[in-house]
Amino acid sequence: MKHQLLSRIEDKTAVIGIIGLGYVGLPLLLRFAEEGYRVLGFDIDMAKIGKLQQGQSYIKHIPAAPIAAVVSAGFFQGTTDFSRASEADVLIICVPTPLNKYREPDLSFVTSTTESIVPYLRPGQLISLESTTYPGTTDEELLPRIASTGLEVGKDIFLVFSPEREDPGNANFTTRTIPKVCGGATPDCLKVGLALYRRVIDHVVPVSSTRVAEMTKLLENIHRAVNIGLVNELKIVCSAMGIDIREVIDAAATKPFGFTPYYPGPGLGGHCIPIDPFYLTWKAREYNLHTRFIELAGEVNTAMPDWVVGQVMDALNERGKALKNARILVLGIAYKKNVDDMRESPSVVLMEKLQNKGAEVHYCDPHIPVFPKMREYHFNLKSCELSAESLASFDCILIATNHDAFDYDFIRREGKLIIDTRGVYREVWENVVKA
Structure with missing residues (x-):
């Protein structure tokens, strides 16, 4: 045969x-x-x-x-x-x-x-x-x-x-x-x-063996999840210290050996990184082992949307505005830039958390014109058109996914308050909060 x-x-x-x-x-x-x-x-x-x-x-x-x-x-x-x-x-x-x-x-x-x-x-x-x-x-x-x-x-x-x-x-x-x-x-x-x-x-x-091949795939994704967890935690520390974490990462990346740059975000998305590490943690328990390092990284990454929501609340408070009844525009709801894939997208978690706190949530994503039916989330929304008038109508614009299709200069000029979770704006602007 x-x-x-x-x-x-x-x-x-x-x-x-x-x-x-x-x-x-x-x-x-x-x-x-x-x-x-x-x-x-x-x-x-x-x-x-x-x-x-x-x-x-x-x-x-x-x-x-x-x-x-x-x-x-x-x-x-x-x-x-x-x-x-x-x-x-x-x-x-x-x-x-x-x-x-x-x-x-x-x-x-x-x-x-x-x-x-x-x-x-x-x-x-x-x-x-x-x-x-x-x-x-x-x-x-x-x-x-x-x-x-x-x-x-x-x-x-x-x-x-x-x-x-x-x-x-x-x-x-x-x-x-x-x-x-x-x-x-x-x-x-x-x-x-x-x-x-x-x-x-x-x-x-x-x-x-098939087991080696299966473990290889998990190692690849656990490696990413753990390192992203590390930079997400450092982002919180740097934010408290008034340091731009992305400037730090870029400077560290000039070292030609022993360092690989990973960048923070509002949480983990996609079918692999938020999920695959837990396949190993579950299987390890069969051998009476606990993957504490992997689970800690998972906790850090899972908590990032809550931290971002806190940044939104603080920024609004500084401008005399409560999160409740605030109009929030989430830019990008795919899990990564320039795709229409929403699997495990942290953007959707952010939308739900903001809505649960009383905000009026809208979104704009040129790759996803209508919010699709999902197992855990559903918003009866369509993607907003970005115009000077529409941008000015929002109390806060939250950049959750940095699609190349967005005109970021235009958004900055017309938006009242921008929360940037993706490092789009590297310069300091009065109406931009790096989160």
């Missing part, structure tokens, strides 16, 4: 199934199709399938043109029918791995997806999990379900973990150029996984 599958991967007759066509699955779909593989895209959202088959994009930083090109070339088909998993030689799982309300791993998307395809698995297939998760997930959750079919992993069917490394909106790195880690359930599984990814990724990094 191994040699037949390797041959199909090599001559590009292998059909690639991508399960979950979001921020990870869609770029991967395009990468395989651009290399001449036929791709079968699976998603439970029929609207996504419909848009893709019409050559349209539903993710802002992914243009429609490459989608239309692979559709017209006949390299892509979309479906919500998971029984078609039997048609694919490769099945790559790219589904969410959120936390539940107790901040524990929610693997329901991974396990339900696996159970959906298990009845249709056959000899000669490769299964790859790309969803970020705790070490042991591939061995403990996927492998037994696959083995229940009677197929022997490493002989009849192959299983790898290869974590996604997408950075939405970052034009400097693409799916092809970002090195890709891959670990197999067996040596032959790894061999097949490497053969697959080397066809579409410039540099593939083999590791000794």
